[in-house]
Amino acid sequence: MNSRVIAQLAGVSQATVSRVLNNRTNVSPQTRERVLQVIEALNYTPNVLARSLATRKTNTIGLVVANIKNPFFAEIVESITNIAASQGMNIILCSTSQDHRLQRQHVRMLIEHRVQGIIMTSVMLDDSYIRTLVPNGFPVVLVNRYLPGVPADSVVIDNYSGAYEATRHFIRLGHATVGYVRGVRNTSTNRDRERGYREALNQAGIPVRRGWIFDGHYSWQGGYNAGLRFLRLRHRPTAMLCADDLTAIGFIDALYDRGLRVPDAVAVIGFDDVQEASYRPIGLTTVRQPVTAMAEAAMRLLLDRIGGYCGDPRQIVLPAELVIRKSCGANPLWYLARGEETLVADAVPVN
Amino acid sequence: MNSRVIAQLAGVSQATVSRVLNNRTNVSPQTRERVLQVIEALNYTPNVLARSLATRKTNTIGLVVANIKNPFFAEIVESITNIAASQGMNIILCSTSQDHRLQRQHVRMLIEHRVQGIIMTSVMLDDSYIRTLVPNGFPVVLVNRYLPGVPADSVVIDNYSGAYEATRHFIRLGHATVGYVRGVRNTSTNRDRERGYREALNQAGIPVRRGWIFDGHYSWQGGYNAGLRFLRLRHRPTAMLCADDLTAIGFIDALYDRGLRVPDAVAVIGFDDVQEASYRPIGLTTVRQPVTAMAEAAMRLLLDRIGGYCGDPRQIVLPAELVIRKSCGANPLWYLARGEETLVADAVPVN
């Protein structure tokens, strides 16, 4: 069913139906009423595809994430879909499973769908094909991970400082041996975090030991495997920084399965501050990413571009914040003794 | 840019370009090659909207979930988008935040986009407007929650039995006092689970006490609040069934904040078996929903409908499975003594 049959039944031209649908003013109240009644009676719904074809606007944006099951991405998706909905924008969601080919395919699909812009949360450092989109003026915003050398808008937190501070925190707590579990290696996030970790050790005059850096993949399983390898170490570090919270939890679980507890056996800090980190039995100290603020910033950048803004790329870097819980072994008294405020998280919500 | 300019530059008709694009056989290799080269050179991408308009097929399906941040839904989204991608289908995702109006609005939007079918994971019992879609022959599949009286395809687990068995398990472990934290009340899932809980107590001759049933909303916060109210009880039950895992974790966290530990203070069982339930420090006993199987079944039903199948609605009910961890206070020895296999979950993954 289409607007033409509505027109016929209402005894008007199809153009008039279109005017009613779009709330144009130049249509008499009686006519409008009549048209609306027919629409109602037939339960007619306009075809957005045809409209988009005619207007060359789809009001749709593409959202590409690595893995929706990672709660960090789930939170981003939630925030962005909410903002989009409130702006009358629709979202086409793609999950790439950290797969280059798949991601490229998805981007292609999005462009075929004539989305008005794309938000990508999961670019890898060698996804340089993105570079070809941007110079064409196609609106792209990178969130969470960025692409050095690619002139695209981006929103990230200061991962370097986040990791640096987390490692510093370990050192101040008295740890002279600190390890690291990596995330996906060819991502800006992992690169910056690993750099922050190394730099903090260097500046403290603590050598970085290769054997204390484990591979991971921003996943529970990656952290678990790292934990198993950690356990086989002759000399274990007393503290471990993990590339994200999921990794940290996997790491903790591996120790747990062998009867070791955190922070007694090892101190652990993660990255993201997903809700799981705050679950009390876990109590993960972590570097928070302000997801909502990131999503808002990303949507603002993207909508600016869609609105025609074509200035230089803007890079938004939000601050990282260390959220102290129990997994780092910090004791509130320790902070008190040093005259610092306790940074302890999770005030008890009252109803 | 459109296929017409490709045609011009390649010196062929636009119909031929279309043939190349659709891999039709009736086009000479040389022509095809020439066209492909122009396409490549101009980096041309066909317009799916126009194609859909012409073919009346969008290859797109709508997916409506309550809340992507709930890992159970995240897993459903992940599974369904993967299956869809493998079938060349695209997904438009909507998150309703348990809001009737919003959900209705989203469904309308999906129909405007001419999706070829809709998968809904979050219908509420009074979402009877769905009823109007189905008789029109529009493909709709309900997953997780169903709508009694609405003749739509659906995929659920046997929530009644799941809750019944979980409660039975408590009773067999010696608990004579068992409480329940609800999910969203006007959902089939909560209704069936609550019924299973009540029935198990009834059949054991244990009275159901109103004060031991708390409201929740399938959320951490709901569980946490229930936990706080639980703590104010004069006579507390010794075991609590929770409507989902998130609720259970919130409940556990509330107790934890007051210094009580699970299962020492109370035994707890959840529902879903999301990954969080298996995190070792939590170790939540729970009723598993086989998410992947549910997603596959749902997609199969939907694709059948899209393919033209128009038989009677099919209701698929998958079995629920109790996954034993430590939060219910079960001890492997206990099972051993009774000559039962231990059902304990989470075999240690080795790399």
Added chain:
DNA sequence: ATGAAAGCGCTAACAT
């Protein structure tokens, strides 16, 4: 205030 007509970029007969 309303209608007629020309597109939007594609597919799908129908011709040749």
Added chain:
DNA sequence: ATGTTAGCGCTTTCAT
């Protein structure tokens, strides 16, 4: 094997 033509269901001038 290729071209011509008529839509798909809208929006948008341009008339009236």
